[in-house]
Each structure stands twice: as structure tokens, then as C-alpha cells.
Amino acid sequence: SFSLPFPMSNLIVHGGAPLRGRITPSANKNAVLPVLCATLLTRAPLRLVGVPDITDVRKILDIFRALGSQVHLDEAAGVLTLHHEHTHFDASQHRLPEEMRSSIMLVPPLLARFGVARLEDNIKGCTLGVREIDPHVEVFRHFGAEVERTEGSLLVRRTGALQPVQHWLDYASVTTTENFVLCAAGAPGTSTLTNAASEPHVQEFCRFMQLLGVRIEGIGTSRLVVHGGGELGGGEFRFDEDFHEITTFLALGAITGGDVRVKNSAPENFPLIDRTFEKFGVRVEHEGGWSCARVAGPLTVQTPFTANVLTKVEAAPWPYFPVDLLPIFIALGVRAQGNAMFWNKVYDGALGWTSELSKFGAHVFSSDPHRIVTFGGGQLTPAVVESPYIIRVAIALFMVAASIPGRSEIRNALPIRRAHPRFVENLRSLGAQVEWTCEE
Numbered sequence: 001s002f003s004l005p006f007p008m009s010n011l012i013v014h015g016g017a018p019l020r021g022r023i024t025p026s027a028n029k030n031a032v033l034p035v036l037c038a039t040l041l042t043r044a045p046l047r048l049v050g051v052p053d054i055t056d057v058r059k060i061l062d063i064f065r066a067l068g069s070q071v072h073l074d075e076a077a078g079v080l081t082l083h084h085e086h087t088h089f090d091a092s093q094h095r096l097p098e099e100m101r102s103s104i105m106l107v108p109p110l111l112a113r114f115g116v117a118r119l120e121d122n123i124k125g126c127t128l129g130v131r132e133i134d135p136h137v138e139v140f141r142h143f144g145a146e147v148e149r150t151e152g153s154l155l156v157r158r159t160g161a162l163q164p165v166q167h168w169l170d171y172a173s174v175t176t177t178e179n180f181v182l183c184a185a186g187a188p189g190t191s192t193l194t195n196a197a198s199e200p201h202v203q204e205f206c207r208f209m210q211l212l213g214v215r216i217e218g219i220g221t222s223r224l225v226v227h228g229g230g231e232l233g234g235g236e237f238r239f240d241e242d243f244h245e246i247t248t249f250l251a252l253g254a255i256t257g258g259d260v261r262v263k264n265s266a267p268e269n270f271p272l273i274d275r276t277f278e279k280f281g282v283r284v285e286h287e288g289g290w291s292c293a294r295v296a297g298p299l300t301v302q303t304p305f306t307a308n309v310l311t312k313v314e315a316a317p318w319p320y321f322p323v324d325l326l327p328i329f330i331a332l333g334v335r336a337q338g339n340a341m342f343w344n345k346v347y348d349g350a351l352g353w354t355s356e357l358s359k360f361g362a363h364v365f366s367s368d369p370h371r372i373v374t375f376g377g378g379q380l381t382p383a384v385v386e387s388p389y390i391i392r393v394a395i396a397l398f399m400v401a402a403s404i405p406g407r408s409e410i411r412n413a414l415p416i417r418r419a420h421p422r423f424v425e426n427l428r429s430l431g432a433q434v435e436w437t438c439e440e
């Protein structure tokens with residue numbers, strides 16, 4: 001199994017080298033995790049192809065083993081076979097994985113199979129500010145489950161079968177949408193969700209639910225219709241490439257003035273991401289199943305035609321620019337000549353880390369909890385910086401470091417291992433001088 005501890009927590013990089021080469025991206029953590037949670041709904045065997053070796057996956061597989069499920073992972077091939085046949089859950093004994101948001105999607109399958117689930121308060125996830133639990137509780141209750149607060153956790157119970165519902169979310173929440181579909185799958189009849197999230201990973205998760213035998217209409221739109229209550233089967237599912245990882249490696253090529261090509265089978269997801277690259281003088285091309293980012297000269301922020309506005313990147317639920325990619329473009333912003341505004345419309349407290357960029361000599365102004373302005377293009381120097389527990393921020397700090405000649409250190413970069421397998425190995429294959437080290 002791949003349940004070894006991973007103690008190296010800092011990234012050391014000798015930056016300044018243009019990164020060049022080809023990358024085959026892994027699967028999207030935010031598709032893989034809800035799919036893994038959903039597997040618990042069925043007693044039939046399953047084969048999942050393209051499973052990444054990331055720490056969040058390890059944690060979910062560990063809980064499956066603890067519950068008595070059959071788990072077999074061929075690490076080299078990334079093939080996971082799962083069989084939740086002789087699976088037992090004891091709410092007083094088993095603890096769902098902490099420090100990852102996706103644990104919350106184990107609740108509906110546990111409810112369906114065992115009538116009870118217990119969710120630790122500490123499920124957390126990236127420290128992006130408040131991660132609300134109420135929309136989930138509303139969904140569980142609406143379907144007929146009872147939710148009560150106990151010390152340090154939430155206890156969710158079902159006495160009878162879940163009832164189909166019509167539900168309208170306050171906002172298009174990714175995991176709440178997935179939890180809705182998971183509950184609806186077990187509620188005999190038709191359930192409808194309005195203001196559903198539609199991110200590529202939500203679509204991928206819905207396609208997996210279809211493989212299990214759940215009829216879903218409206219995938220990719222803001223209204224999902226789920227026909228639940230049928231017998232669920234098994235089968236084989238192959239994960240798509242992660243648009244976050246594709247974008248990350250394209251951005252790494254661009255910020256180091258190199259030429260990185262990334263395999264990309266779904267360029268139809270990229271028009272807005274491509275236009276956002278263009279705002280910093282980076283041209284993305286998609287051809288023959290591969291994408292590359294070209295930079296002609298130094299990175300430069302495009303000047304808007306409208307007077308008195310800043311070039312801006314506005315992140316919000318899909319089909320807006322994806323919020324998890326914002327830090328990666330902030331890294332481009334501090335490197336590009338000119339000024340740009342970054343607007344995080346999703347999280348209240350997700351931009352505090354940008355003060356850390358001043359250690360490289362970058363100039364970033366915090367307008368309010370949702371907006372910052374980068375004054376880019378100045379001289380940057382290598383630095384020792386500290387990452388918060390936010391995957392994409394550790395990457396953004398690494399990107400800036402990789403673009404500056406000299407030795408930099410990103411402390412607490414371990415969150416990267418939550419989403420990106422072989423990150424350092426991939427970087428080395430592109431010519432980066434980078435390694436993991438332990439805390440001194």
C-alpha cells in the first residue's frame with residue numbers, strides 16, 4: 001500500500017533556469033476524492049484507473065481498510081480495485097479523515113449503508129477562511145436525515161429511507177452539490193438541485209455516478225435532476241486530466257521563460273484560463289492533445305482599453321475563473337511588468353498569504369479581504385518563505401522562487417502532496433533544481 005509517512009516538508013529550489021519539456025498531468029484531486037467517497041455506495045466491485053499517489057487519497061484508502069473493505073492499489077499503474085462488500089462502520093470507533101474537506105462526502109454513503117455518520121469538526125481542508133458546513137447540514141436534513149451536534153463532531157442519522165427533494169442552494173458550492181447527488185442517489189424518486197456547482201470535477205463526479213447506475217440530467221449546468229433509489233452497480237472508471245495541474249505547469253513554463261508542453265485532452269475547459277494567461281502576456285496554444293504557453297519577451301500586464309480600471313482576474317464558481325488557480329496567477333502578477341487586480345469572490349480570508357511575497361521583494365497591496373493589487377516587474381531576490389496550509393499557495397510561492405536566480409526555500413510546502421503526485425520529479429524532468437528537505 002502507499003501508506004508511508006512523508007516527513008519532508010520544505011522545498012529548496014535553485015531558481016532562474018527556464019523549465020522545458022513535456023508533462024503528462026495526473027487526475028484532479030477534487031474529482032478523485034468525491035468519486036472515492038461515492039464508491040462506498042455500492043457493494044459491487046470497482047476498478048479505478050489513473051488514481052494519483054497523493055496524501056488525501058492515502059487517507060481515504062486507510063479509512064476504507066479500517067472499515068473492512070477490499071482495497072488493492074497498483075501504485076505503478078495507478079489502478080485501484082475496490083470492493084466494499086464486507087464493510088462495517090461504527091460511529092463510536094471510526095474517525096473520518098481530518099484536514100481534508102472531502103471527508104464530508106463520506107457522510108451520505110455512510111448514511112445510506114449504515115444509517116449513521118459522524119463528522120469531526122476538524123475536517124477543515126485548506127485554510128482559505130470559513131469553510132461552511134451549514135449548506136451540507138441543510139441538504140442532509142432536507143432529505144430527511146437528523147443532524148445533531150455532539151462534542152467535537154456532528155452526528156448524522158437516518159431512521160427511514162431518504163426522501164427525494166427539490167433544493168435551491170444559497171451559492172454554487174462544489175462539495176454541497178456532490179453531497180446532494182450522493183444523497184439523491186439513495187432517495188427513491190426524482191430530486192432536483194438549483195444553483196448547482198458545475199466545475200469540471202463536479203461533472204466528472206456526476207459521470208461516475210452515472211456509471212454506478214444513477215440517472216442524472218443537467219450535468220455541467222446549474223440545475224441537476226437526479227433519479228434515485230435504483231440498484232447501484234460497479235465497473236471501470238478512468239479519471240480525466242487535472243485542469244489545475246495543466247495550468248500549473250503551463251504557468252511554470254511561462255514564469256521561468258521556458259517552454260513546457262502539457263498533455264490536455266479537454267482544451268474546451270480552457271478559453272477563460274487562456275484569456276487570463278494573455279492578460280500577463282502569455283499565449284496558450286492547444287494542438288494535437290497538447291497545450292503550451294509561449295512568452296515573447298518579459299511578462300507584461302495588458303493595458304485595458306477602459307480608462308481608470310486595472311486589468312483584473314475575477315475568481316468565482318465555474319464558469320468563472322477557478323478560485324483555486326488564483327494564487328498561480330498572482331505569482332505571474334508579481335513577475336509581470338505592470339499592475340493587476342485579483343478578486344477572490346469565493347473566500348473571505350484566502351489572500352492573507354500574499355504579504356509573504358514581500359520576502360522576495362514583491363509589491364502587493366491588499367485592498368480588502370477579497371482583493372489585492374500586484375505591482376509587478378520589480379527586482380526580486382531569493383528568500384525563505386512560509387506557506388500556509390493551502391495547496392495552491394505553496395505552489396505559487398514555489399513558482400516565484402523558481403523564477404529568481406539563487407536559492408530559495410518554501411517552508412511547509414507539504415500541502416502540495418495533497419493534490420500533485422511526483423511534483424518534484426516532474427519539475428526535475430523539466431530541468432528544475434529542486435528537492436524536499438526536512439524541518440531543521
Ligand SMILES: CC(=O)N[C@H]1[C@@H](OP(=O)(O)OP(=O)(O)OC[C@H]2O[C@@H](n3ccc(=O)[nH]c3=O)[C@H](O)[C@@H]2O)O[C@H](CO)[C@@H](O)[C@@H]1O
Pocket residue numbers: 030033101102130131132133171172173174175176317323324345346347
Ligand atoms: C474537495 C473540494 O472539492 N474542494 C474544493 C471545493 O471546496 P468546497 O466545496 O468546500 O467549496 P464551496 O464551493 O462550498 O465554497 C467554499 C466557501 O466559499 C464561500 N462561498 C463560495 C461560493 C460562493 O458563491 N459564495 C460563498 O460565500 C462559502 O463560505 C463556502 O463555504 O470548492 C472550492 C471552491 O471552488 C475549492 O476551493 C476547493 O478546492
Ligand SMILES: C=C(OP(=O)(O)O)C(=O)O
Pocket residue numbers: 029030100101102124125126127128324391392419
Ligand atoms: C482547497 C483545496 O482543497 P480542500 O477543499 O480539500 O481544502 C484545493 O484543492 O485547492
